[in-house]
Amino acid sequence: RAHLAILPGARTHCAIPITHEGRVLGFVGIASLEAGRVTDDSKRLLYALASQAGLAVDQIRLNEQAKVMAITDGLTGLYNHRYFHERLAAEYERARRFGHPLSLIMIDVDHFKLFNDRHGHLAGDALLEGLGALLRDNVRRIDMAARYGGEEFSVMLVETGRDEAMAFAERLRAAVEVGHLAQSVSADARITISIGVAGSPSGTDSSEGLIATADRALYRAKAEGRNRVCTAEPEPGNRQRAT
Structure with a gap:
């Protein structure tokens, strides 16, 4: 149903999930009100975008972990x-x-x-x-x-x-x-x-x-x-x- 969020009433659509550690975080996709076919080039582009988005989410997670580690004590989990x-x-x-x-x-x-x-x-x-x-x-x-x-x-x-x-x-x-x-x-x-x-x-x-x-x-x-x-x-x- 991701195409409905991209463009309600779409007749042509393609949505690729953005995943991180096995969880679906969202979708990246294209949609059109006109009937047609999504080209292979468009699909490859969507897969690439979804992959990059997943990597970005992972980097954000690592940055947040680093921030937490910088202010907490490793043994007790309290602030340092x-x-x-x-x-x-x-x-x-x-x-x-x-x-x-x-x-x-x-x-x-x-x-x-x-x-x-x-x-x-x-x-x-x-x-x-x-x-x-x-x-x-x-x-x-x-x-x-x-x-x-x-x-x-x-x-x-x-x-x-x-x-x-x-x-x-x-x-x-x-x-x-x-x-x-x-x-x-x-x-x-x-x-x-x-x-x-x-x-x-x-x-x-x-x-x-x-x-x-x-x-x-x-x-x-x-x-x-x-x-x-x-x-x-x-x-x-x-x-x-x-x-």
């Missing part, structure tokens, strides 16, 4: 460090311009080297993949999760104040502590994470300052015993969990 920095800088400026809240959390897998030594690097990779999936499943579409490097991850929470970010981070920490990741890695593995939280406005004047604040918060969480959520400075009445 470089792209996260770009997005965070842009979102920080937007939040500052319009006076909207923005929070950043930094996550580190506790004693990851020891875990690798005990369970092997394949299990370590599976752990990181599992944590990446946990983040991906729990962030909103407007937020952004990334593998920051090694066993460290980061999450940008748009339109989110520090208190909300703390609550979100605590839910992540608790999910890992009760065995969410261990189920798919190793039955006898005890996996915990430490999390640092920073929110704007936080006395910083750049996205780099926000990262530095979140890093200090993460360092504090690790220094105070790990498996906890911390801000850069102690808060009155803080009951963050210790191990």
Whole structure:
């Protein structure tokens, strides 16, 4: 029926499918309201055009794959460090311009080297993949999760104040502590994470300052015993969990 789309009421027509990886993407064809015969030269031309169109689609697909690979982490499928920095800088400026809240959390897998030594690097990779999936499943579409490097991850929470970010981070920490990741890695593995939280406005004047604040918060969480959520400075009445 492709000729009907080319020219309704056509009496002479020829349509060749444009295919890619076994799927028909469309048609290229000619049609006429007059009765007649499509010449062999016209058919050869259509086949050539369809072939070129299929190659063009394949090239577009490869280009899109290259773009995705350039901004994502190969193991976890999350965004990579470089792209996260770009997005965070842009979102920080937007939040500052319009006076909207923005929070950043930094996550580190506790004693990851020891875990690798005990369970092997394949299990370590599976752990990181599992944590990446946990983040991906729990962030909103407007937020952004990334593998920051090694066993460290980061999450940008748009339109989110520090208190909300703390609550979100605590839910992540608790999910890992009760065995969410261990189920798919190793039955006898005890996996915990430490999390640092920073929110704007936080006395910083750049996205780099926000990262530095979140890093200090993460360092504090690790220094105070790990498996906890911390801000850069102690808060009155803080009951963050210790191990």
